[in-house]
Every structure is written in structure tokens, then in C-alpha cells.
Amino acid sequence: MALDVWLLRAGEKPGAGELVAQLDWDGYFEYLRPYWPASSSNGKAVDLYDDAVFRGANLKQLKGGLERALRDLEGRPGTWEECIGQQIKPEVKKVFAAVEKAELSALITRLCAAIDRAMKDDRELLFFGD
Numbered sequence: 001m002a003l004d005v006w007l008l009r010a011g012e013k014p015g016a017g018e019l020v021a022q023l024d025w026d027g028y029f030e031y032l033r034p035y036w037p038a039s040s041s042n043g044k045a046v047d048l049y050d051d052a053v054f055r056g057a058n059l060k061q062l063k064g065g066l067e068r069a070l071r072d073l074e075g076r077p078g079t080w081e082e083c084i085g086q087q088i089k090p091e092v093k094k095v096f097a098a099v100e101k102a103e104l105s106a107l108i109t110r111l112c113a114a115i116d117r118a119m120k121d122d123r124e125l126l127f128f129g130d
Helices: 027-035 057-073 101-120
Strands: 002-008 018-024 051-054 079-087 093-100 124-129
Touching: 002 101, 018 027, 018 101, 027 057, 027 079, 027 093, 027 101, 051 057, 057 101, 057 124, 093 101, 101 124
Parallel strands: none
Antiparallel strands: 002 018, 002 124, 051 124, 079 093
């Protein structure tokens, strides 16, 4: 279950552009989930199993969410456990995954830099799900 983030020119397919980041179903993805825009340029939300394309004004919206995530990260400890879901069997309980603040900060910074490049060069970001 991976989500590849590609910096592409319009019409390019994944693999033809630049792979910016890979996200998995983990604490990093779950931390970022509330900061993703509700909709992308193709009307899809960022999801591990679907494709969301960001271009033009949607890139600015995406960057704004990531900048909020980075600001909110400032108050976090160096490492913490992020809830990634709920286990049903054999018992109901929340499932957590470790997040390293420095690693998450670097990921957000890398995504913001890719957004800047996409806006400057009239490109797009494709969140390519499984």
C-alpha cells in the first residue's frame, strides 16, 4: 500500500517525471491526512488507493495545508506514536505507529519544494495510489 508522489509535466505518466516521495499507511500519512485538501484538480482526495492530481490553484491549496502541518509540527516532541487506525479482532483497540519529527519535517519540506517547482514550471503533482 504505497502512494507515490510524482512531479510531472501535463500528460506525462508516472515514471516519466520525478519521484518526489513515497507514502505508506503509517504515522506520517495519518499525521498529514487532515491537512490534505478535500479535493484535487481531478476531484479526488489524497488516498493510498486512488490518484489525485494537483495543478494551478490546487497546488497553492495543497501547499497551504502542508505549511499548516509544518507549523503544527513545531509543538510535537521529537518522536511520538500516531494513531493509524483501529484493530477489530481479536479485540477492539487503536493501532499506533511511530513518527520521527525530523523525518516528517523533511518530508513536508520536500513536498513544498516540489510544489514550488510545479508552480514555477507549469507542472503538476500526481499522488499515485495503489
